Amino acid sequence: MAEYYVGNKEYFPGIGKIIYEGPKSDNPLAFKYYDAEKKVGKKKMKDHLRFAIAYWHSFCADGSDPFGAPTHPHPWIVDAKSPLEAAEHKLNAAFEFFTKLGAEFYCFHDRDLAPEGESPAESEKNLFALAAKAKKLQKATGIKLLWGTANLFSHPRFMNGAATNPEFSVVALAAAQVKAAIDVTIELGGQGYTFWGGREGYMSLLNTDLKKEKEHLAKFLGAARDYARKQGFKGVFYIEPKPMEPTKHQYDYDVETVAGFLRYYGLDKDFRLNIEANHAELAGHDFAHELETAAALGLFGSVDANRGEPRNGWDTDQFPTSYYETALAMYAILKVGGFTSGGLNFDAKIRRNSIDPADLFEAHIGGMDTFAVGLEIAQRIIDDGKLSAFVKKRYASFNSGDGAKFDKGELSFEDLAKLGSKYGKAGITSGKQERLENILNQYLLGL
Template sequence: MNKYFPGIGRIEYRPDAGPDDTLVFRHYNAKETVHGRTMEEWLKFSVCYFNTFRYLGSDNHYGERTHQRSWEDGSRSLDNYKRRMMAAFEFFQKLHVKYYSVSDRDMAPEGENYDQTNTFLDEMVTLACDLQRQTGMKPLYYSADLFTHPRYMNGSGSNPDAHVFAYACAQVKRSMDAAKRLGAENFVFFNPRDGYQSVLQRQFFRDMSHMAQLYRMAAQYKDKIGFRGQLLIQPKPADPRRHQYESDAMSTMHMLRHFGLDKYYKLYIKPAFSRLMSRPYEHDVYMAAAYNMLGCVDASDSWPEFNGTSDICAQDMRDATLVMKCVLEQGGLQQGGFTLGGRVRRESTEPRDLFHGHIMAMDTFARALRNAARMISDGSFSRSIQQRYSSYKSGFGERVEMGNMTFDDCEDFVRKNGEPMHQSSRHEHYENMFNYYISPPRQ
């Protein structure tokens, strides 16, 4: 495969590369062992098909597409989708990754009716299967696009129209069939239209119960067809004009638990979305992990000049290290991995810019992996945290941990011991420690 990215070979690991050598990995060494596993095993990088090959530099407010690709004519013809897929697999192979992440509408266009749409999809899945056999690749996740078509303007699973609900379910069914054929390791639900713009128009519990029915049917169909992938949901707070029902990790987990679905699903977290909720970048990653619900992570940053409403290729070492610390502490992402979900800039018009952006993101998380491994291995952070919670190791605190306290017990303890002493959070101490690990180790 050397048609669409001529002059670019397979990206290699070169730790001695100079500042101008931006078509090599300086830090990502797939076979290097870190904290008991290879980088490739910890990170399981996947290229996001949508942001890499369907974003063409358009701007909703200020301009048309700027990315003119040799494989792309901008049409919805099947031939255009085939060229795009051929270019994508050449890119995957040269980037030296084993996974990609894709939806049904990334792969194939809508037809004139439901049957034609599925015929198009079947043909493109067959092509993808052939390319996978040639390259050894497969999807980290597959998903059904339940938001771009006008039929979903009022949502999919939560749509007030039962006809739209039925169409969404039928589309998920066909997508899960495709996911099985392609050997996808996960199936993602991504529902940015499922929410409300006005409390006057929607019945919240009814909407969420309908979404839960879709999720329940998906879990049942997964067993029926023998699909072994993990079901994932991505919380989505991005549209400022609409409040999503699954706006963050906690709201999504609460809905799943309320409807008895939490044992079937985990979460696909995009840390950059946390900032839209005025929370730290890593908030939802740690929250999902705390409940054993972290399944996959999107490795992208936000556009600071647009308040995080879009994605750029990951480059923030501090944020990435915080995420990797969480992932290492929970023992990895099992069937999940890291989706390279960033876009190149609108003004980055050369095809090689796609490589530059993805290499930067992969190197960022490779360095973050090493940082987190050092942090965990030497135990300093763990000892400091344990010291903060030392009052729970014995006596009254130990009984709290065991969960057998009453208000009367608490009152008796206060009467006996009086006012608690003020304890500093030592916030600056922890931040200072963290800075030590994100700096290069001393030789």
């Protein structure tokens, strides 16, 4: 089992390489549907899905919540003599997990990887020290960095935001932190860099200059982009929409809001969206809606794969379990051509009372199986062509004649109104929603 872990200690003893055993297997530590090398369409499953592990939830979260103390006694911090040593042990544990699970990517915040120092300079020194170790592990294992990001929300100085903070000193400190995080992302070959505006919003309009804050956010993002490009970063910048929590109203509320912001400030050429299922739900949207909207606007990039609790209204970050949801998600993703630099990052955490080391594996196995099923269903929908044919037929009136002229922008409003006077009874055509839902259920059941 030594080839599946690094360093002098194994943090997940008794658990070997997770393999595909098929749907009839009763082994909880085996894939039932995710067969990495299986061809689906023109690509292997692993290349379609590009699974990544969220470093923060899997190796930093300790099971604590507002009502209780930690319940996850991480073995990688038990014997550590300093925060830096604990961070190194955690890194070794993470790469052991990535390798045993067979995930090819991971994602992290700067503060996940290395502890905060007494000054920005010390924090940066810590980050680069751990990044050097991560680079060696990446080379040894073949694991790659999907994207990096900076934690601009946990420290008390960010209680009023980072780029949108009313105090300039905090904006400057945020820039120093992002600069270091970008440098490390480049050093580790990260394929993207993500901005999640955890506190870029307001709690009360009574003390907020909303226009100024949004302008400052745009300036900050533009300057960060320019710096990264000067350093040779060729990857994609992502913004991750979320409507609220911890702020009352965040400036990156949902896909449409972010799209409008990017285009208004001229940032849409470099930025794409990292869409999270749970955040879509908090914004009052279906996951597939946010994916389809991003695709329609040419801004689809990457995905944080999780789910929420619809009766809760909180960001519960649970592992995905719904084939219906993942089928619609993968259908939207395949229609836009699939992932390029992005992937499926499991921004999900095991529950507070899931305290066995195997629970972390089983959670990811279930999520990977769920998306594998969704992928196969989505490919079946595309190959069969019934849904796309129906949609094409539904809009056929725009393919020729006056409809085609309107579609191409060749009719004035007067022309359009004049044509309307001759149509009389129109628009009384069934949308066949129930039939299409029944067909989708047939795909889900493999019939």
